[in-house]
Amino acid sequence: MKVVLIGVGQAGGKVTQVLAEFDHEMGFDAIRGAFAVNTAKADLQSLDIDTMLIGQDRVKGHGVGGDNELGAEIMQDEATEVMDQLDARIATDAEAVMIVAGLGGGTGSGGAPALAKELNRVYDVPIYVLGILPGRNEGSLYQANAGRSLKTVIREADSALLIDNDAWRTSNETVQEGFENINKQIAQRVGLLLAAGEIVEGVGESVVDSSEIINTLRDGGIASLGYASAEAAPDASENVNTITSLARKSLLTGMSLPNAVDAEAALLVIAGQPDRISRKGVERARKWIEEETGSLQVRGGDFPLDSDRLAALVLLGGVERSQRVQEFMDRAREANQETESRDATEEFDNEQLDDLF
Numbered sequence: 001m002k003v004v005l006i007g008v009g010q011a012g013g014k015v016t017q018v019l020a021e022f023d024h025e026m027g028f029d030a031i032r033g034a035f036a037v038n039t040a041k042a043d044l045q046s047l048d049i050d051t052m053l054i055g056q057d058r059v060k061g062h063g064v065g066g067d068n069e070l071g072a073e074i075m076q077d078e079a080t081e082v083m084d085q086l087d088a089r090i091a092t093d094a095e096a097v098m099i100v101a102g103l104g105g106g107t108g109s110g111g112a113p114a115l116a117k118e119l120n121r122v123y124d125v126p127i128y129v130l131g132i133l134p135g136r137n138e139g140s141l142y143q144a145n146a147g148r149s150l151k152t153v154i155r156e157a158d159s160a161l162l163i164d165n166d167a168w169r170t171s172n173e174t175v176q177e178g179f180e181n182i183n184k185q186i187a188q189r190v191g192l193l194l195a196a197g198e199i200v201e202g203v204g205e206s207v208v209d210s211s212e213i214i215n216t217l218r219d220g221g222i223a224s225l226g227y228a229s230a231e232a233a234p235d236a237s238e239n240v241n242t243i244t245s246l247a248r249k250s251l252l253t254g255m256s257l258p259n260a261v262d263a264e265a266a267l268l269v270i271a272g273q274p275d276r277i278s279r280k281g282v283e284r285a286r287k288w289i290e291e292e293t294g295s296l297q298v299r300g301g302d303f304p305l306d307s308d309r310l311a312a313l314v315l316l317g318g319v320e321r322s323q324r325v326q327e328f329m330d331r332a333r334e335a336n337q338e339t340e341s342r343d344a345t346e347e348f349d350n351e352q353l354d355d356l357f
């Protein structure tokens, strides 16, 4: 799927850059443009992609310090300038725009939904948000910010693909090492998904294309992405169990939102050499995903890749009813009550959280 990426805020810019690098190194060319917007000058200076500083008159290049209402306001005020810069970068063949942001901070948290609204007003292609949720040990401001941002993102974007910062964390690593590690994992998974809908070599009926990604995300709401890979035998007939267990591993232990398996729609992509991909294995894996997610719309497709390994990517659409998402919204609502005493007038999934704007 040909995509233009727009990173907003610190995490958004870093993840956008790592994704663009992964796509380039792998020679996929699915990412047709990468751009970073921030209120903090220093964060932009460390990036190699095109950048734009916003909110200079209000925060003098120092960031918004976790104030996501200010982040949203700045993006709304400077929407015209940002859109002008983007216009030059949104390739005419782009099939989607993906805004990338950490939802717990200020600039990305407030700016991402504001930008999604503006992009949706102007462009016909789907506008997705790749949103990073704060880990459990991050403070209540981060949780509350992410809850309000998420609620608004769901309203403004066509789908929110979420990454829980706790999802792939390993023990014994510093916060910084943790970010580097998780950013690489995001890049690999999201990068493969986007490329899967793009590669047309070895075309066969079973090769996945971008419309399947778009259709899986069509119903909106929250999406998540899982991944697992393993050595595979040269002969497809020996890989039936490998494929079913990769699908299980991907859904049960590899998702970007752990324990969120109830879904409206799913897409299973098996990546590897076509000769190694067992059709029987793929069919069984799809059936299993159907049962596990309770979704009747489980799409499937191959991603031909020259590797001795096989990998399973599972994209779930419409996971907002899952327990994990409810838990997060509970955490965000509690944090919101702790950090401010505003009245909650609207509800998202029965949780009392205000929209950002």
Ligand SMILES: Nc1nc2c(ncn2[C@@H]2O[C@H](COP(=O)(O)OP(=O)(O)OP(=O)(O)O)[C@@H](O)[C@H]2O)c(=O)[nH]1
Binding pocket: 008, 009, 010, 011, 012, 014, 015, 039, 040, 062, 063, 064, 065, 066, 067, 101, 102, 103, 104, 105, 106, 107, 108, 109, 132, 133, 134, 135, 138, 142, 165, 179, 180, 182, 183
């Ligand atoms: N995965 C990941 N998360 C990050 C990274 N950097 C920050 N975060 C998370 O993003 C959230 C903070 O958002 P930032 O992007 O730092 O904040 P910002 O949007 O720049 O906003 P301000 O700094 O307030 O202007 C927190 O939940 C962090 O855990 C990163 O490199 N990778």
